[in-house]
Amino acid sequence: MKPTIGITMGDAAGIGPEIIVKALKEEDVYRTCNPLVIGDAKMLERALNVTRTQLAIHPVQSVAEAQFKHGTIDVLDLDLLPADLPFGQVSAEAGNAAYQYLAKSIELAKAGDIQSICTAPLNKEALHLGGHLYPGHTEILAALTDTEDFSMMLTTPNLRVIHLTTHMGLIAAIESITPDRTYTVVKLAHDTLNKAGFDKPRIAVCGINPHAGENGLFGNGEEEEKLAPGIARAAAEGIDVTGPYPADTLFFRAGRGDFDMVVACYHDQGHAPIKVMGIEDGVNITVGLKGGIIRTSVDHGTAFDIAGKNIAGEASMLAAIRSAIELAPKR
Structure with a gap:
C-alpha cells in the first residue's frame, strides 16, 4: 500500500503553501503516496490564486475523509489563521500555527494514521513570538516524541x-x-x-x-x-x-x-x-526519533522576500516528499 505522507504547511506567511501547491500538481506524487496537507485550507486556496494552479482544495477533519486523488489537495484543516495574513511578515499567529501543524502531524504519526512527516519551513522568530521557544523543527520533534x-x-x-x-x-x-x-x-x-x-x-x-x-x-x-x-x-x-x-x-x-x-x-x-x-x-x-517517526523537510527557509510572488520553486519540496516516501515504514 502507498504510504500516507503528512505535509505540514510551516509558516503560512512564507512560501510553504506555494511550494506545496506546486509540488502536488505532479501526478507522480500521487502514484507513490497519499499526500495529506496539515494546515489551513484558506491558505492553500490563496496559494492556488498566487500560483494560478487549477486544483481543488478538499478540507477534512480526519485522515479517513481524504480522497487522495490527483487534482484535489486534501488538507486537514486546523483553521488557525485569518484569510488576510500578510505575506512576508513575522507574526505570532503564523508562528503558533506552524507549531500546531507539526504537533498535529506527530499525533497522527504516533497513531499510525500517517507514515512519514514532510515539513515546509517555519520562521524561528515567529515561532518564538507564538510562545514556542525552540530553535527549530528538529528540537520540537525531539521534545514531542521524548527523544x-x-x-x-x-x-x-x-x-x-x-x-x-x-x-x-x-x-x-x-x-x-x-x-x-x-x-x-x-x-x-x-x-x-x-x-x-x-x-x-x-x-x-x-x-x-x-x-x-x-x-x-x-x-x-x-x-x-x-x-x-x-x-x-x-x-x-x-x-x-x-x-x-x-x-x-x-x-x-x-x-x-x-x-x-x-x-x-x-x-x-x-x-x-x-x-x-x-x-x-x-x-x-x-x-x-522515538517510535521510528520519519521526518523530512525542504532545505531552505521561509523566503519572506519572495512570498506571494509565484517565484518560489518546488524542487526541494518534491525531493523531501520523495525521501519521506522512501524512508516510510511499510504498512
Whole structure:
C-alpha cells in the first residue's frame, strides 16, 4: 500500500503553501503516496490564486475523509489563521500555527494514521513570538516524541551530512561535543543508511579545528578529546568510520564518492557544503526519533522576500516528499 505522507504547511506567511501547491500538481506524487496537507485550507486556496494552479482544495477533519486523488489537495484543516495574513511578515499567529501543524502531524504519526512527516519551513522568530521557544523543527520533534538521541541529516544527490550539533552558537557547540555524542551520531548515521539499503556504509568525521588540529598545532586538542574516542568506540563495534579529517577537503572527497556520510561538528560546517552542492534539491531529515517517526523537510527557509510572488520553486519540496516516501515504514 502507498504510504500516507503528512505535509505540514510551516509558516503560512512564507512560501510553504506555494511550494506545496506546486509540488502536488505532479501526478507522480500521487502514484507513490497519499499526500495529506496539515494546515489551513484558506491558505492553500490563496496559494492556488498566487500560483494560478487549477486544483481543488478538499478540507477534512480526519485522515479517513481524504480522497487522495490527483487534482484535489486534501488538507486537514486546523483553521488557525485569518484569510488576510500578510505575506512576508513575522507574526505570532503564523508562528503558533506552524507549531500546531507539526504537533498535529506527530499525533497522527504516533497513531499510525500517517507514515512519514514532510515539513515546509517555519520562521524561528515567529515561532518564538507564538510562545514556542525552540530553535527549530528538529528540537520540537525531539521534545514531542521524548527523544534524547537525535540528529539532523542533510542530503543532496551527491552528499549526505549528519550533525553533532545544530542550532547553537559556535563556542557552545564545541563545548557540547563529547565522545558519547560523537559515538551516538556515528551510530545513528550507520543505522539510518543501513536501513536504507547500504550494506556497510562508509562514514567520515570532520575535525573541529582547521586541518583537524594538525596534530595539536591548532586548537586545544579537541579532536583527540572529543572526537577520537567516540570514533574508536564505533569502529570497535564494526562500523566503518574514520577521521577526524580536515573539513576543507573531506566534503570534496565525499562528493566524489569516497564516503557515504560525513559527520559535521557544527551547523555551518555541514550546511554550507550541502547548500553549495544542491540547495534546490536538498532535503533535511531528522534521524533517531522515538517510535521510528520519519521526518523530512525542504532545505531552505521561509523566503519572506519572495512570498506571494509565484517565484518560489518546488524542487526541494518534491525531493523531501520523495525521501519521506522512501524512508516510510511499510504498512
